[in-house]
Amino acid sequence: MFEKVLIANRGEIAIRIMRACRELGIKTVAIYSSADRKSLHRLYADESYYVGEAEAKKSYLNIERIIKIAKKADVDAIHPGYGFLAENAEFAKRCEEEGIEFIGPKSDVIRKMGSKVEARRLMREAGLPVVPGSPALKSLDDAIKWAERIGYPIAIKASGGGGGIGITIVNSEDEIEDAFVKSRKLGEKYFKDSTVYIEKYLPRPRHIEFQVLADKHGNVIHLGERECSIQRRHQKLIEEAPSPAVNEEIREKIGKFVVRGAKYIGYTNAGTMEFLYYDEQFYFLEMNTRLQVEHTITEMVTGIDIVKYQIRIACDEEIHHDQEDITLRGHAIECRIYAEDPIDFMPRSGKIVHYRSPGGIGIRIDSGVHMGYRIPKEYDPMISKLCAWGENRMEAIYRMRRALYEYVIVGVETNIPFHMAVMHNPAFVKGDIHTRFVEEQNIREEVKKFIVKHHPILKRLDEIFREDIREEDVAVASALIEHSRLEEPKISAWKLYGKLENMS
Numbered sequence: 001m002f003e004k005v006l007i008a009n010r011g012e013i014a015i016r017i018m019r020a021c022r023e024l025g026i027k028t029v030a031i032y033s034s035a036d037r038k039s040l041h042r043l044y045a046d047e048s049y050y051v052g053e054a055e056a057k058k059s060y061l062n063i064e065r066i067i068k069i070a071k072k073a074d075v076d077a078i079h080p081g082y083g084f085l086a087e088n089a090e091f092a093k094r095c096e097e098e099g100i101e102f103i104g105p106k107s108d109v110i111r112k113m114g115s116k117v118e119a120r121r122l123m124r125e126a127g128l129p130v131v132p133g134s135p136a137l138k139s140l141d142d143a144i145k146w147a148e149r150i151g152y153p154i155a156i157k158a159s160g161g162g163g164g165i166g167i168t169i170v171n172s173e174d175e176i177e178d179a180f181v182k183s184r185k186l187g188e189k190y191f192k193d194s195t196v197y198i199e200k201y202l203p204r205p206r207h208i209e210f211q212v213l214a215d216k217h218g219n220v221i222h223l224g225e226r227e228c229s230i231q232r233r234h235q236k237l238i239e240e241a242p243s244p245a246v247n248e249e250i251r252e253k254i255g256k257f258v259v260r261g262a263k264y265i266g267y268t269n270a271g272t273m274e275f276l277y278y279d280e281q282f283y284f285l286e287m288n289t290r291l292q293v294e295h296t297i298t299e300m301v302t303g304i305d306i307v308k309y310q311i312r313i314a315c316d317e318e319i320h321h322d323q324e325d326i327t328l329r330g331h332a333i334e335c336r337i338y339a340e341d342p343i344d345f346m347p348r349s350g351k352i353v354h355y356r357s358p359g360g361i362g363i364r365i366d367s368g369v370h371m372g373y374r375i376p377k378e379y380d381p382m383i384s385k386l387c388a389w390g391e392n393r394m395e396a397i398y399r400m401r402r403a404l405y406e407y408v409i410v411g412v413e414t415n416i417p418f419h420m421a422v423m424h425n426p427a428f429v430k431g432d433i434h435t436r437f438v439e440e441q442n443i444r445e446e447v448k449k450f451i452v453k454h455h456p457i458l459k460r461l462d463e464i465f466r467e468d469i470r471e472e473d474v475a476v477a478s479a480l481i482e483h484s485r486l487e488e489p490k491i492s493a494w495k496l497y498g499k500l501e502n503m504s
Contacts (some may be wrong), residue, residue, distance in 0.1 A: 001315055002026050002076040002101070004483050007045070008066050008091075009081030011368035012384060013291070014041035017079045017316045020307040029073045031066060033059035035376035036182045040368050047073055056377045060084045063091050068379055070100055077101035077314055083380065086290040087114055087162075093414035100283050103231045103314045104269050104287050112265060117159045117197050123284045126264035128257045131276060131283040143180050144173060153203070158187030159195035164234025164318060166190065169201055204434040205278040207231065207285075208243050210258040211298045213309055219299075219319045220262045223253045223298050223306070224328050227435045228274075232345050237415070237438075238422060239294040240333045241301050244279060244393060253478030254282050259323075270295070270310050293385065296366060297332035300389045331396040332389045335404070335419040339381040347501040349377035350412040358406035362389040375412055383414065393431070397423055421446035 005021050006029040007014045018028045030045035035054035042048045049069045052059035061084055070078055078095055080086040080103070092107035104110070113119045119138045124130045134146035136159060147154050147170065156179045158166025166186040168179035180196065188194040209222040227243035228236045242251070258273045261284070272288040295306045304321070313319070318480075339348040355371045367384035375381055388403055390396035401423045404416055418485070421443050422428050426436070435444075 002311065004029060004046075004073065004075045005103070005311070006031070006066075006070045006073060006075040006078045007041070007081060008060070008078050008085055010036055010039060010041055010060060010379070011085070011382065012041075012366045013081040013083075013293075017081060017307055018044050020311060024308060024311060026074055026311070029069075029075055031060070031069060035378050037195055038373065046483070047361050049073065049334060054376060056084065056378065063088070066091075067094055067098055067100070067328060069097045071094075075100065077103050077311075079103040079310070080290065082290050082293055087288070089114060090182070097213060099272050101493050102108060103310050105267055105271065105344070109265055109267055110289045114160065114353035115159050115193075115195070115295075116157060117195060119287055120197075122265055123261050123287075126261045128261050128284045129282055131199045131202070131285060132313055136195050136197055140180050143176055143196075147173065147176055149267055150198060150200050153201040155201040156196055157181045157198045157199055158183050158191060158193070158329075159193030159197060160187055160193035162191075164231075165233075166196070167234060173251075198293050198477060202276055202278040202283075204436050204440075205229075205276040206245055206433065207236075207274065207435050208246065208277050209272045209288075209292070210254060210280070211272040211292070211295065211306070212258055212262050212267065212273060213306070213313070213319055214262050214267045214269065214271070215313045215319045216268050216316055217318050218263070220259045220267070221319060221321060221323045221326060222258045223302050223304060223326055224251060224253070227433070228294065229435050230437055231435055232438055234435075236294065237336050238333065238419065240295060240331065240393070240396070241294075241297040242328050242331065243277075244433075250282075250383075255323075257282075257284075261482075269313050270306055293336070294334050296364060296385055296387050297334045299329055300332035300364065300387060301328045303329070306460055317478055321385065330389055330391045331393040332387055333396045333400050334385045335400060336411075336415075337383045337386055337407070337419075338415045339375045339383055339412040340415050341413055342415040342451065343444050345415070347377070347381040348413045349375045349381065351375075354408060356406070356408040357384070358386070360402070360404035360406075361397075363387070363403050364389070383409065386419075394429075397429060402471050417447050417450040418443065420450040430437070 004027040007017050009420045021028045027046045030048040031051040032039055032040050032042040032048055033052055033054050051065055053061050078100055085091040087110055089107045089111035092102045092110055095102035120130050132150055135142045153171045156168045168183045170176050170179045184194045188401050207228045210223050210225050214220040216441050225243050225246055226241045228239045230238035236456050270291055274285040275282045276285050299306055351374045352369055357365045364387040365384055369383050388396050388400035390399050402418050405414055428439055
């Protein structure tokens with residue numbers, strides 16, 4: 001087992017990985033940017049090192065700087081989490097060159113599967129069903145020919161894309177030139193790869209993915225599927241496991257495809273194969289060669305710690321579960337809680353001045369924030385991942401409603417009202433969902449209703465606070481604040497509150 005691991009990430013996922021390491025008796029090393037000096041992940045780790053300025057390319061994307069810190073801290077391995085450098089083949093290669101274990105697949109596998117064109121080719125060779133589409137497009141004329149062959153509507157996609165970036169929907173030949181140019185530019189800008197290809201656009205598919213675990217000894221298993229169809233701008237907001245559209249027969253069939261595909265490319269560690277489910281057919285979409293944000297709900301329904309398995313696999317241990325050992329118990333839902341406008345989804349930054357997370361049976365919170373924490377504008381504005389488990393899907397939905405009701409976050413706008421609206425939507429409750437759900441269900445109007453009556457607990461707390469405040473306490477507090485400025489400039493807030501409590 002490793003003695004020390006560096007986590008090349010931040011926020012909730014850094015803490016999630018550190019928790020697994022702590023349970024395994026492994027020391028952890030955090031890196032932090034100038035925007036994360038007061039971050040919880042820095043405080044939680046055994047050691048922490050400043051990695052650079054707030055801008056990601058100067059800190060969490062700075063490969064050489066991270067490698068230098070890893071060597072200075074004398075770590076055995078690096079866990080990349082998700083996002084940032086998690087699927088960066090160059091980063092994995094540098095770890096291999098320096099003799100540092102990269103907790104993930106090998107660099108050549110990351111490179112192959114990072115190209116959507118190459119990934120589609122390999123999975124087709126492995127016998128997996130793939131969305132009808134083209135190879136890499138050589139020119140605009142090539143794009144027009146393939147579009148005619150496949151049939152409109154189509155999607156022009158950046159080969160190195162991710163997170164919905166570089167996807168342009170085309171409904172007719174009149175739109176194809178602008179879309180071709182746009183996707184190439186986005187691919188070059190965000191992924192340094194202007195290669196694009198065409199896929200048949202499926203208008204209302206379900207987005208379903210399968211979790212894979214593979215060790216270095218040739219053992220591969222899957223942990224069932226997750227439904228990830230509730231999205232905005234091609235980015236997931238709500239996930240659940242298992243999918244309400246998948247029965248045991250389908251799960252076994254697609255699971256065999258997933259295991260076959262992972263073995264075919266020599267995959268190791270944790271990964272996810274994503275599919276579009278349309279007209280009762282599954283089509284391979286892409287593979288994420290890393291830990292997924294939504295791994296939490298798979299852990300809840302299987303009882304398997306995926307991050308611990310990642311670490312053990314990297315330590316050359318064999319998977320100690322057979323496929324027959326994997327059973328799905330109950331149902332789990334994850335809501336991604338963001339600091340963002342719940343109607344137009346524009347990100348927000350600011351300071352959390354009051355925070356109370358939900359709890360109780362079946363609730364899990366993965367968070368990287370604390371009261372007084374300022375959400376930086378430089379990064380993804382995720383506050384936490386709120387997960388609810390139930391013996392069945394309806395219990396999980398009711399439990400999630402209850403948890404959202406309890407969740408109090410003051411100081412920044414959040415998308416909690418959006419999640420409340422979805423959890424009460426009749427189509428969602430029936431399981432009638434797809435990737436166009438948010439647009440077609442007019443969720444925004446429902447969100448407005450929940451905004452009006454949001455945070456009843458907070459309103460009641462405000463009333464209690466107002467009832468308990470005495471005029472003499474306010475006077476004492478004012479005097480203490482003035483005293484601290486004059487006599488004790490370094491007095492802490494906690495000491496100040498303590499004095500107020502004693503004098504009261």
